Amino acid sequence: MKKSHLLAIAIVAVAIGILISASKDVTTYSNFAQASQNGERVKLIGQLVKDRPVEYNPEKDPNYLAFYLKDEAGEVRQVVLRAAKPQDFERSESIVLTGEMQGDNFEASDMLLKCPSKYKDQEIYVRSEKKS
DSSP states (O other): OOHHHHHHHHHHHHHHHHHHHHHTTOOOEEOHHHHHHHOSOEEEEEEEOTTSOOBOOTTTOTTOEEEEEEETTSOEEEEEESSOOOTTGGGOSEEEEEEEEETTEEEEEEEEEEEOOSSSOEEEEEEOSSOO
């Protein structure tokens, strides 16, 4: 085989590997009940429950945020994110989380906030310090 053929085969193999790894992150949105049943990593969307406490103390642990989220089915659970609290967190319209259930709590590894804006929608992405 020529070197150019080997190079082409290597490029195709790398491209297939990238596509396979990217497809693993493509999931549909779940809710807390579905996340509890399958025990796998899921994405869920919900709204911050503003009448429940948000636990964040940057002096004690700047990478610990706990709050309550109401999913699309109306169920409320506590969410723990091991990252700093984003600016305008309390003003978010909706929150998209990636993670898994740990007992009664949802342990989030990633969080995407959709915040209201006068001119256009803004999204804020937060990644947990914890490696999953």
